[in-house]
Amino acid sequence: MPALTTTVPHLLRLIGTPEAPVLLDVRAEDDRAIDPRLLPASRCRDHATVAEWAPNYAGRAVVVACQHGMRISEGVAAALCQAGASATVLEGGFQAWDDAGGPLVRPDHMPPRDTWGRTLWVTQAEPKIDRVACPWLIRRFVDPEAVFLFLAPAEVEQVARRFGATPFDIEGVFWGHRGRDCTFDTMLDEFGLESETLERMADIVRRAGSGSFDEVPEAAGLLAASLGFSRMYRDDLSQLDAAISLYDAFYRWSRDVVRAVPAWPALQPPA
Structure with missing residues (x-):
């Protein structure tokens, strides 16, 4: 059969x-x-x-x-x-x-995997925008089993060397900002992930990180929600696990709802 x-x-x-x-x-x-x-x-x-x-x-x-x-x-x-x-x-x-034009991942810069077959990433503590958006992208499109470490800035590079982890979203590393592009942009480019939905999300992430909301008002909402999550959790890993759902929601909005017109109920004039 x-x-x-x-x-x-x-x-x-x-x-x-x-x-x-x-x-x-x-x-x-x-x-x-x-x-x-x-x-x-x-x-x-x-x-x-x-x-x-x-x-x-x-x-x-x-x-x-x-x-x-x-x-x-x-x-x-x-x-x-x-x-x-x-x-x-x-x-x-x-x-x-x-x-069919489905997204594909270029393996050119795929980080090495550990004994359990997972990629290991490290960045500085207290994640906000890029340092949550990038783990979301990696887990949803690159490596669902990826592990993330959040450390004091001074410890990131030493831990990366000692444990074979890949540093991201800190100054002077491959997986970081490039000009006006944020780290999320860099990952889309280097992994070759071509998708209108992901490009739309990148615009929101980039503007939320830079505080430029004029043309993309959703960026202000992402920033506000991200700051709220950072106040809700003292542990960075717990915050990451919870905030991943925020990016799931933005992905669904960017893919399915962005062109929809909300059917708000008509306001009735006061009696």
Whole structure:
């Protein structure tokens, strides 16, 4: 019996949201060598060793993609289902996703992963705008298992060297501000994430960080909410976990609601 499939339009609606499934790229090495870009938030897995790693996904929703969504991904999906996962095949595979203009991640500057396969990032404490927006972007589009450390500014570079962490949103590092662009802009550019929705969010993040609200009033709302979150939590990691939902909301607004006209109830004149 053929494996169940997930269509590209359906997956496009899930990517970037908390409802996104685990996405596994099981393309053959030859195909990956031709186009090394990655499906967003995906992990590359060797289909030949699926019996070894399939149990790690028991109980999870998984979408499997090979180059064209055929034999390799169907075999992997079947093995995952046998191991207790709810696995489907991306219809048309990587090629169909690319043809539809789905966002893809360039691996050129992908940070190294730790023993558990996670990327490790470090920045200064008391996150506000960029230092929450960037972790949101990484977890939703690059590495869902990414780990973030928040430290005193003087400790960031030393910890980065000692623990193999990637510093971001501090002065003088690769993943930082460039001219008028904020770190969120830098990440979109370096990861090659081309999306009208993400570009709209970048404009809001950039203006919220610089205090320029005239043309993008939503930036003032993001700043106000970010400052509120910073007063609600003394622990930076707890604040990050809570504030991620704020960026989920801005993503949905930027994707689905930005052109909608609110149907405010008509005001009745006083009696």
